[in-house]
Amino acid sequence: GEDVEQSLFLSVREGDSSVINCTYTDSSSTYLYWYKQEPGAGLQLLTYIFSNMDMKQDQRLTVLLNKKDKHLSLRIADTQTGDSAIYFCAVLSGTYKYIFGTGTRLKVLA
């Protein structure tokens, strides 16, 4: 089946940039997403990118998509302690099925 992979952990210092990476296998994925999950809560959509785009910027967030390598990344500028959470990459596979990665736990050190 289709797969989405992420590294499990990332630690950065407050004020630095964070880059969370994701690779996927379904080359026909049309939409690719980044979600944030805080402790004890559900997932919250941060941003998404359509497959015909290379980059999308939304305030402190920058999404880069390399379709050739099937690689998606999320850059968080000026990372704050409130950004500490689990970040999930997800792709829309086919019409109705969303495939999620394992999540990357971001720890921001003060």
Place this chain on the structure above:
Amino acid sequence: NAGVTQTPKFQVLKTGQSMTLQCAQDMNHEYMSWYRQDPGMGLRLIHYSVGAGITDQGEVPNGYNVSRSTTEDFPLRLLSAAPSQTSVYFCASSYGTSGRNTQYFGPGTRLTVL
């Protein structure tokens, strides 16, 4: 709007027991889905629905049943619980089935099967 609500928040079952996890949304969303979240495995799609009366299987449907008699509700049934079903379950909904529609997630149900 209450958004997506799930009940109960926590549940402990014994092997072989049955139960229903409730999910409701008040946003008139067409698309609803159930996921389970396990450590190191991310979220996996169990079942989904694209409208009242229409359901389909996701990635890990075995051991779970769903129905969608109304737009608002999408319950998930465990007919005979097994320890392998210990997990956190999330319900999600979105307005339409286009990928640009935001999926809203409920707060989750933490289920333990002994």
